[in-house]
Amino acid sequence: MLKPIFSNIIHDDGKLLTISLDKASGSGFQPKNEYLFGKIDMQIKLVPENCAESFWLDGIPIREFKNMESAGIPFPKRQPMRIYSSLWNADGWATRGGIVKTDWSQAPFMASYRRFSADACILYSGTYSCSSDSPPWISQVLDSTDQKKMKWIEDNYMVYNYCTDSERFPHGLPTECFP
Numbered sequence: 482m483l484k485p486i487f488s489n490i491i492h493d494d495g496k497l498l499t500i501s502l503d504k505a506s507g508s509g510f511q512p513k514n515e516y517l518f519g520k521i522d523m524q525i526k527l528v529p530e531n532c533a534e535s536f537w538l539d540g541i542p543i544r545e546f547k548n549m550e551s552a553g554i555p556f557p558k559r560q561p562m563r564i565y566s567s568l569w570n571a572d573g574w575a576t577r578g579g580i581v582k583t584d585w586s587q588a589p590f591m592a593s594y595r596r597f598s599a600d601a602c603i604l605y606s607g608t609y610s611c612s613s614d615s616p617p618w619i620s621q622v623l624d625s626t627d628q629k630k631m632k633w634i635e636d637n638y639m640v641y642n643y644c645t646d647s648e649r650f651p652h653g654l655p656t657e658c659f660p
C-alpha cells in the first residue's frame with residue numbers, strides 16, 4: 482500500500498497512484514513500511530520527454546549499490562530504509578546541470594505508479610520480518626549480461642547521475658561512487 486506525502490490522486494483502492502507537478506508545487510509518496518533489505522517491484526509511467534528520473538526498465542536494473550564495507554564504505558545493513566518517489570522542479574541542477582529548463586506550458590506533469598510489491602525484510606515494532614528465510618534476492622549479483630544491459634540503459638536513458646556531479650559535490654563525490 483502506498484502512502485501519499487503531498488497532494489496526489491489515489492485510484493483503484495490504493496493500487497494506482499498518480500502524482501503531479503506544476504509551477505506552484507510538486508508531490509510524492511512513500512510506502513508505509515521501512516525495509517532492511519528487499520526486492521521492490523513497481524510499474525512506473527514517468528513524465529514523457531520531461532524527466533530526469535532513473536528507473537528499473539523492463540526488468541533491467543538501472544542502479545546497483547554494492548556492499549563495499551571491506552573498503553571502508555558504509556553499507557546500510559542495520560538501518561531501515563524507506564522508498565520515496567517525488568516529482569519536483571529540479572531544472573536548476575538535475576537537467577544536464579541546469580541547461581535544460583522546464584517548459585511550464587506543458588504542466589501539469591504527471592507520473593503514475595501501480596503494482597507495488599515488496600519481497601522484503603520489513604520492520605515491525607523494532608523487529609524485522611522477512612518474506613522467507615532465504616529469499617533469492619539476498620545473494621543476487623548482477624552477471625555480465627545484466628551489467629551490460631544496465632550500462633546500455635544508463636547510456637541511453639539516464640540524464641542525471643549524482644556520482645558524476647562534481648558541481649553538486651565540490652569537496653568530492655560520495656564514497657559509494659568509487660567501486
